[in-house]
Amino acid sequence: MLPTPIVKDLDFDKVYEPSEDSFYLLDCFEIEKDFLVKKFTNQVPIITEIGTGSGIITTFLIQNILQDAIYITTDINPTACVSAKATLLHNCKKKAHLVDSTQMDLTSSIRNKTIDVLVFNPPYVPASEVPNLPTNDTDNKWLDLALLGGEDGMIITWKVLNNLENILSDEGVAYILFCARNKPVQVAEIMRQKGWEVTTIINKKAGWEVLSILRFNKH
Numbered sequence: 753m754l755p756t757p758i759v760k761d762l763d764f765d766k767v768y769e770p771s772e773d774s775f776y777l778l779d780c781f782e783i784e785k786d787f788l789v790k791k792f793t794n795q796v797p798i799i800t801e802i803g804t805g806s807g808i809i810t811t812f813l814i815q816n817i818l819q820d821a822i823y824i825t826t827d828i829n830p831t832a833c834v835s836a837k838a839t840l841l842h843n844c845k846k847k848a849h850l851v852d853s854t855q856m857d858l859t860s861s862i863r864n865k866t867i868d869v870l871v872f873n874p875p876y877v878p879a880s881e882v883p884n885l886p887t888n889d890t891d892n893k894w895l896d897l898a899l900l901g902g903e904d905g906m907i908i909t910w911k912v913l914n915n916l917e918n919i920l921s922d923e924g925v926a927y928i929l930f931c932a933r934n935k936p937v938q939v940a941e942i943m944r945q946k947g948w949e950v951t952t953i954i955n956k957k958a959g960w961e962v963l964s965i966l967r968f969n970k971h
């Protein structure tokens with residue numbers, strides 16, 4: 753079993769605390785390690801985690817899965833961007849310079865068709881709406897933004913899926929987490945009809961919820 757990064761001294765009133773969904777993504781990459789290493793043997797891949805939160809997943813990737821890579825992490829929450837860098841520095845100081853932790857909406861400031869590996873544990877809880885962006889750093893709504901995904905919990909995730917063709921490089925691959933209420937079976941079918949290969953890497957109970965992690969790629 754690969755070591756789990758230590759997340760220390762973070763402000764969990766403002767930043768999503770690693771939970772079962774985060775840990776299932778670590779399991780997912782342990783399963784996918786051989787696939788990813790083989791896929792990117794002859795190149796230095798660009799890896800982007802959207803909504804990096806505490807930074808636990810990106811830190812795990814750089815420590816254990818893809819060490820020769822360039823990482824651009826994004827989060828809409830500025831405190832999360834600081835947390836991600838702190839987690840990296842705490843766990844793997846010598847690799848931290850390979851990670852650019854940036855504040856942005858999804859991948860909006862990253863050039864199209866450059867991301868080779870995309871990772872997203874999105875705000876997936878169904879809610880009447882996606883919360884507005886808090887107006888300042890001290891607003892206590894940042895955690896709502898980490899969790900609530902509007903109708904079917906899918907408003908933010910569909911923004912990414914509908915733009916996946918532009919986000920990913922030609923050889924790119926995306927790992928996205930869903931809960932059962934997001935209807936992942938139907939989502940997979942819609943994406944297959946659009947030409948994506950969709951593979952379920954994880955499908956596991958988490959309390960009363962079932963979480964799935966799907967892999968999307970074209971090649």
Ligand SMILES: C[S@@+](CC[C@H](N)C(=O)[O-])C[C@H]1O[C@@H](n2cnc3c(N)ncnc32)[C@H](O)[C@@H]1O
Pocket residue numbers: 768769770771773774777802803804805806807808809826827828829832856857858873874875876894897898899908
């Ligand atoms: C469920 S949390 C996951 C955090 C972390 N990746 C983990 O797995 O522990 C979702 C994250 O997405 C971020 N987020 C929400 N909407 C976003 C958006 N439009 N663009 C970038 N990040 C966003 C939140 O701030 C939060 O950090």
